[in-house]
Amino acid sequence: xxxxxxxxxxxGKVITVEVGTGDKAVKVGGASALPFxxxxxxxxxxxxxxxxxxDALPEDPPDAxxxxxxxxxxxxxxxxxxxxxxxxARAVALRLVSTDPDGQDASPESAAETxxxxxxxxxxxxxxxxxxKEAKDGPVLKAAADAxxxxxxxxxxxxxxxxxxxxxxxTSNGHKLIAFSNLDFxxxxxxxxxxxxxxxxxxxxxVDPTASALGYGLEYTYSVIERIRAAGLVQNDAMMxxxxxxxxxAVVWKIKEVKASEEDLPEWGDRSERSIHWEAxxxxxxxxxxxxxxxxxxxxxxxxxxxxxxxxxG
Amino acid sequence: MLxxxxxxxxITKAQREAMxxxxxxxxxxxxxxxxxxxANMLDINIGPAEDDGPEVMDWIVKTVQEVAQVPLxxxxxxxxxxxxxxxxxxxxxxxxxxxxxxxxxxxxNSFMPVAAEFQCDIIxxxxxxxxxxxxxxxxxxIAVDIMGKAMEVGLPVENIHLDPxxxxxxxxxxxxxxxxxxxxxxxxxxxxxxxxxxxLSNIANxxxxxxxxxxxxxxxxxxxxxxxxGAIIDTLEKEFMEVVRTNDPTSIYPAEHVxxxxxxxxxxxxxxxxxxxx
Numbered sequence: 001x002x003x004x005x006x007x008x009x010x011x012g013k014v015i016t017v018e019v020g021t022g023d024k025a026v027k028v029g030g031a032s033a034l035p036f037x038x039x040x041x042x043x044x045x046x047x048x049x050x051x052x053x054x055d056a057l058p059e060d061p062p063d064a065x066x067x068x069x070x071x072x073x074x075x076x077x078x079x080x081x082x083x084x085x086x087x088x089a090r091a092v093a094l095r096l097v098s099t100d101p102d103g104q105d106a107s108p109e110s111a112a113e114t115x116x117x118x119x120x121x122x123x124x125x126x127x128x129x130x131x132x133k134e135a136k137d138g139p140v141l142k143a144a145a146d147a148x149x150x151x152x153x154x155x156x157x158x159x160x161x162x163x164x165x166x167x168x169x170x171t172s173n174g175h176k177l178i179a180f181s182n183l184d185f186x187x188x189x190x191x192x193x194x195x196x197x198x199x200x201x202x203x204x205x206x207v208d209p210t211a212s213a214l215g216y217g218l219e220y221t222y223s224v225i226e227r228i229r230a231a232g233l234v235q236n237d238a239m240m241x242x243x244x245x246x247x248x249x250a251v252v253w254k255i256k257e258v259k260a261s262e263e264d265l266p267e268w269g270d271r272s273e274r275s276i277h278w279e280a281x282x283x284x285x286x287x288x289x290x291x292x293x294x295x296x297x298x299x300x301x302x303x304x305x306x307x308x309x310x311x312x313x314g
Numbered sequence: 315m316l317x318x319x320x321x322x323x324x325i326t327k328a329q330r331e332a333m334x335x336x337x338x339x340x341x342x343x344x345x346x347x348x349x350x351x352x353a354n355m356l357d358i359n360i361g362p363a364e365d366d367g368p369e370v371m372d373w374i375v376k377t378v379q380e381v382a383q384v385p386l387x388x389x390x391x392x393x394x395x396x397x398x399x400x401x402x403x404x405x406x407x408x409x410x411x412x413x414x415x416x417x418x419x420x421x422x423n424s425f426m427p428v429a430a431e432f433q434c435d436i437i438x439x440x441x442x443x444x445x446x447x448x449x450x451x452x453x454x455x456i457a458v459d460i461m462g463k464a465m466e467v468g469l470p471v472e473n474i475h476l477d478p479x480x481x482x483x484x485x486x487x488x489x490x491x492x493x494x495x496x497x498x499x500x501x502x503x504x505x506x507x508x509x510x511x512x513x514l515s516n517i518a519n520x521x522x523x524x525x526x527x528x529x530x531x532x533x534x535x536x537x538x539x540x541x542x543x544g545a546i547i548d549t550l551e552k553e554f555m556e557v558v559r560t561n562d563p564t565s566i567y568p569a570e571h572v573x574x575x576x577x578x579x580x581x582x583x584x585x586x587x588x589x590x591x592x
Contacts, residue, residue, distance in 0.1 A: 189589075190588060193586055235582060
């Protein structure tokens with residue numbers, strides 16, 4: 001007897017958002033079914049993995065990344081070009097860590113200068129991330145958005161305290177916006193409502209529900225992503241239909257499993273291998289949950305995830 | 315409907331000072347105001363009152379019942395204070411109530427025998443030490459434990475008011491419907507049906523001030539429709555009392571807002587503070 005596959009009928013659809021310009025512009029979103037449920041509906045556009053590029057290196061960069069990127073990472077332009085030309089990156093995520101008030105505290109103007117140089121060098125879409133300190137990100141991302149005018153970048157992360165400034169800068173310069181909420185889908189919806197009320201077009205939003213590394217709350221992130229996607233697709237909740245953005249690089253490379261040395265924990269095996277696998281496994285989980293854009297650091301981890309996507313997307 | 319006024323509370327500064335100084339006036343004023351507004355029982359929350367619980371409870375029960383001819387709901391974790399309150403309580407207008415036991419063994423073993431001794435009423439909060447109940451079934455299972463303990467110590471289950479434990483909507487949206495279903499399930503646990511009570515204001519915790527009214531009113535209406543028999547509420551909230559009187563939130567709020575709020579309570583629309591604005 002033939003088995004009949006039960007199918008869910010979805011009333012909603014994930015919004016399609018395009019970033020970048022020209023031939024290299026990328027669309028994400030568009031799914032009308034749960035992730036990879038191609039038997040139930042349109043799986044939408046292929047998820048986008050953006051390579052992280054830092055404008056300043058941390059004091060103790062991970063050795064796994066040192067081996068893969070050490071030759072280029074002294075200069076964000078060189079690094080971004082390497083991602084685009086050698087690694088065939090579909091997008092680059094420039095993180096303006098130099099602006100951190102607890103670190104170099106670089107000025108918005110200097111950050112904007114870096115954005116300009118990187119954009120002059122590459123033609124793939126650029127994601128512009130601040131240092132994730134609310135007070136500083138406002139002026140920094142405003143300056144960066146001005147500098148990137150017309151390039152249809154994705155900028156963020158806008159939080160409760162600074163979303164008005166960043167949203168206004170995104171609108172006036174033709175960029176998309178990352179709306180951050182801290183593992184709280186009620187707040188994710190609330191921020192989208194507030195953005196709409198401030199006349200920011202919901203079609204230009206990416207929701208960041210907070211990434212967590214495997215072993216560090218991944219299951220919470222997973223549930224929040226699922227809940228948002230279900231609200232968008234099953235309940236047809238217009239405020240919960242933007243695609244989702246997950247900043248993995250910001251969380252994976254800080255955890256003990258990535259930092260602990262082989263001398264201290266020989267049973268955990270080769271640190272570089274372990275780290276790369278950790279980022280790749282975390283990424284695949286996020287894609288399964290419903291993420292549309294990931295920021296990742298390790299080229300080998302990205303390649304592993306892209307291969308998985310090849311198989312899943314058919 | 316048992317309407318338990320919640321305004322005599324050690325958390326309020328004026329009330330706390332009145333309790334400390336044994337000043338009857340502020341307490342009697344708010345007691346009388348609540349009864350005038352429709353409360354038919356008053357909650358007396360003296361906090362843990364570790365130093366002088368029995369003295370405070372004895373004094374406040376007598377002070378309140380001088381002006382408010384209603385039974386009282388004695389709200390403290392201090393069992394000696396509860397005993398003192400039950401001794402002082404005038405049962406002319408009805409039995410006193412203990413607020414509360416939970417389903418925790420230790421609590422059941424200490425509070426339930428006191429309720430049996432005085433043959434008073436008691437709130438049975440469906441909560442154990444092992445975390446929040448996940449759904450209506452878990453709440454009902456705890457309710458059965460509470461009822462079992464009552465039978466064991468000789469308290470009629472008719473004296474128990476089962477509380478499903480209302481959680482705040484923001485962050486626990488699925489639990490609103492579970493609470494409503496629990497109220498339905500509780501009634502089926504006995505014939506005549508078990509009495510039920512809720513601490514209503516929890517539903518709107520962390521919601522913006524302007525949202526608290528409609529959230530509380532709509533949730534109340536849904537619980538009443540499910541068979542709720544009692545609620546701890548602020549009877550001095552005029553709009554809410556109008557909803558109680560009419561059992562119809564649309565007597566105060568626009569029908570479309572009420573309908574949307576019901577859908578939020580049922581989990582059909584994801585909650586966000588501004589859900590009514592879109």
